[in-house]
Amino acid sequence: MTPTTSPATRLVALLGDPVSHSLSPSFQNAAFAAAGVDGVYVALRCSATDLPGALIGIGRAGGAGNITVPHKQLAARVVERKTSAVHRTDACNTYWLEDGELWGDNTDVVGFRRAAERLLGHALTSSRVLLLGAGGAARAVVCALVEDSAAEVVVVNRSADRAADLVRRFADATSRLRTAPDLATLSTESFDLIVNATSLGLRPDDPLPSDPDSTPRTAAVLDLVYSPVGTPWIRSFEARGIPAADGLDMLLFQGAASFERWWGCPAPLAAMRAALPPR
Known part of the structure; x- marks a missing residue:
């Protein structure tokens, strides 16, 4: 089901190359619907050359998102503020805007x-x-x-x-x-x-x-x-x-931690797990 959007909908974007295989859009959009937050999660294929501009542009516009391979180390150099996990691993997989600054975390x-x-x-x-x-x-x-x-x-x-x-x-x-x-x-x-x-x-x-x-x-x-x-x-x-x-x-739990960074509320784990492929 395609999420309903409006001019107020927050863009949450996965940036990487490749991204076509990602399960994140399925379970994150299910989480957004279950939590009642106004957001849409998309996966965007992005080269290393384009990553800084895309990350900064989405963040400055009030968006947020994830970073996947092969850009996690590059993203750690682009964000303005870093959690201790980013400092220790030199990798960033989650970004968001907070108090006017672009933050990065490594929820892996x-x-x-x-x-x-x-x-x-x-x-x-x-x-x-x-x-x-x-x-x-x-x-x-x-x-x-x-x-x-x-x-x-x-x-x-x-x-x-x-x-x-x-x-x-x-x-x-x-x-x-x-x-x-x-x-x-x-x-x-x-x-x-x-x-x-x-x-x-x-x-x-x-x-x-x-x-x-x-x-x-x-x-x-x-x-x-x-x-x-x-x-x-x-x-x-x-x-x-x-x-x-x-x-x-691990994919589910890092996604839940990212959700909580973006929205400041508990992630609906049951809805996220239900959106993953059956085992």
């Missing part, structure tokens, strides 16, 4: 936290976590883990230098952060959670992020990639009796 941090807590059934405090990947998504994961005082985070990445850079970025954390060259070196260890923050799983012909039979022991697995039927990686762990979830909950 709270999105990951809430998705992980839902999967585990408890807070991340004192957890041991194995993280696959060291890119932008991994920064949000580590930010949430160190904020919640995880006991240890071990990073494995194809590029050892990027893994080391990620650990150095959070060197002031009380959590223990370290890298490992590969999963084989961790074969005798066990974890509370293993997180896939790589892009493996986005394409049908991608290999699995790890071989479930040679992955260290874990209580649960969270894949930040999402699929209407669950990713092959999480299905392989579920078949072994290990609780697992894909990135759909």
Whole structure:
């Protein structure tokens, strides 16, 4: 159903490239209708060259929105005011105008936290976590883990230098952060959670992020990639009796946090979840 608009309707825009696959317009417009706010959410394909002008123009006109790949780091440099999550991750996925200034937040941090807590059934405090990947998504994961005082985070990445850079970025954390060259070196260890923050799983012909039979022991697995039927990686762990979830909950929870930034009221989670593909 196409949202009804008026001259007073607030434009909320997702900026990225590509954006045609995004589920955000469906669940955000459902949220706007359920909450009774006068807004319309659209996805706009936007190049890096055009991003600063689009972000500033929409914001200055009283709009708001989200930023998706590959522009989150660029957006962090464009916004005028930044939350601590943006400072720590150097990435911005949410923008809005407040008191005449263009603000940016990274709600991927709270999105990951809430998705992980839902999967585990408890807070991340004192957890041991194995993280696959060291890119932008991994920064949000580590930010949430160190904020919640995880006991240890071990990073494995194809590029050892990027893994080391990620650990150095959070060197002031009380959590223990370290890298490992590969999963084989961790074969005798066990974890509370293993997180896939790589892009493996986005394409049908991608290999699995790890071989479930040679992955260290874990209580649960969270894949930040999402699929209407669950990713092959999480299905392989579920078949072994290990609780697992894909990135759909993280998408939902980061979207809810964005909604609350834009409108200053609680997000209607039930309406948002109902607008997502059935599982």
